Amino acid sequence: MSDLEHRIIYEDNHLIVINKRSGELVQGDKTGDTPLLESLKDLIKARDKKPGAVFLGAPHRIDRPVSGIVIFAKTSKALSRMSDIFRRKAIQKTYWAITEKAPTKPQGRLIGWMKKNEKQNKSYVKQEETSGYKEAVLNYSLKVSSERYHLIEVNLETGRHHQIRAQLADMGCIIKGDLKYGASRSNPDASISLHARLSKFEHPVKKELLELTAPCPDDKLWSFFEEQLA
Numbered sequence: 001m002s003d004l005e006h007r008i009i010y011e012d013n014h015l016i017v018i019n020k021r022s023g024e025l026v027q028g029d030k031t032g033d034t035p036l037l038e039s040l041k042d043l044i045k046a047r048d049k050k051p052g053a054v055f056l057g058a059p060h061r062i063d064r065p066v067s068g069i070v071i072f073a074k075t076s077k078a079l080s081r082m083s084d085i086f087r088r089k090a091i092q093k094t095y096w097a098i099t100e101k102a103p104t105k106p107q108g109r110l111i112g113w114m115k116k117n118e119k120q121n122k123s124y125v126k127q128e129e130t131s132g133y134k135e136a137v138l139n140y141s142l143k144v145s146s147e148r149y150h151l152i153e154v155n156l157e158t159g160r161h162h163q164i165r166a167q168l169a170d171m172g173c174i175i176k177g178d179l180k181y182g183a184s185r186s187n188p189d190a191s192i193s194l195h196a197r198l199s200k201f202e203h204p205v206k207k208e209l210l211e212l213t214a215p216c217p218d219d220k221l222w223s224f225f226e227e228q229l230a
Contacts, residue, residue, distance in 0.1 A: 004043050009069065009212050014078040014205045016040060016056075019214040020070045022191030026061035040072060059083040063162065065177075068095070068196025068214045073204075081204030086159075092200035095154040095164055096143075098193035098221060099173040100184065102150040107141035110171065116161040122180055123162040125170040136160045138167055144228045149176060151225040153197075164194060176221075191217070 010017040018036060020026070025035040041054040056072050057079035073079035085091050112125045113133035126133055137157035144151050152173060154164050162181075168174065169181035175194050177187030187193065200211045216222035 002043065004039060005047070009214060010210065012206075014074055014203070015082070016044075016072050016074055017199075017212055018070050018072070020062065020067055020196075022065050022067045022189065022217065025064055026070055027058050036070065037072065044074075060086050060159075062196050063165075063192075063194075065190065065192045066194045066196065067191065067217050069199045069212060070196070071199065078204050085201055085204060089157070089159075090201060092198070093156050093159075093196065094198040094200075095156070096195045096197045096216070096225070097152045097154060097164060097168060097173075098176045098225065099150050099152055099168060100148075100176060101173050102145060103140065103142055103152065103171060103173050107139075109137065109139050110167045112136050112167055112170065114160045114163065114166060123160065123166045125166050134158075134160060136163050136167060138164065140168070144225055146221070146224060149193075149221060151229075165192070193221070195222070 007019040008016060009019055018040065020036060025033055027037050028035045037056055037058055041056050044050065045054045055076065056074060058072055059079055059082035060071065062068065062070060071082060073082050112127055113130050114123050114125050114136040115133045116123045135158060139155045139157070141153050142150060143153050152168065156163065165175055165178055165181050174182045175192050177183055178192040179186050195216055196214060198211065198213050203210050216226045
């Protein structure tokens with residue numbers, strides 16, 4: 001079994017869900033690096049001995065340095081319906097973030113207004129409604145701490161560019177390795193310690209409830225936190 005096959009979390013005739021590694025692209029960009037979308041197409045074509053082109057669509061994406069759950073659609077019907085699920089926010093998206101500091105309150109709801117700076121590929125947060133800024137809402141809770149780091153669970157209500165990274169940094173909880181938002185040092189593998197841990201939604205065709213969990217990256221600190229919460 002290939003590494004990519006090993007990282008498949010769920011698959012049927014309609015969906016394929018992968019545990020993305022940090023550094024992998026979901027879809028192609030100006031770098032020209034091979035994205036997961038194309039790698040999965042190649043895998044399906046070879047594995048299932050498909051003679052023609054393989055259809056695969058991406059109804060959402062996560063940032064390149066982020067790991068975790070990414071959902072792909074294997075049919076146009078599934079793609080359309082999954083895109084609608086994301087548009088209607090009819091999906092629970094839970095992230096785990098390792099931060100350098102603990103939040104002052106162990107749990108809370110962050111409401112801010114965000115704007116993306118295209119040139120910097122970075123988002124900025126304001127605490128008051130501002131023209132040109134979009135509302136950004138998330139809920140967080142501190143789950144467990146080690147001697148130096150803290151694991152925060154985040155549930156998104158909106159899906160803004162770099163939302164978790166920017167809002168956690170704005171409240172003083174910078175994600176480990178996230179130099180763009182003020183981390184003290186990079187991670188050795190250039191990742192940031194943000195992981196799309198869980199997705200919960202109604203299957204777009206079968207209409208059954210899916211609750212999918214992505215194992216954490218193979219790293220001592222991630223393993224420590226994962227074991228603490230097992």
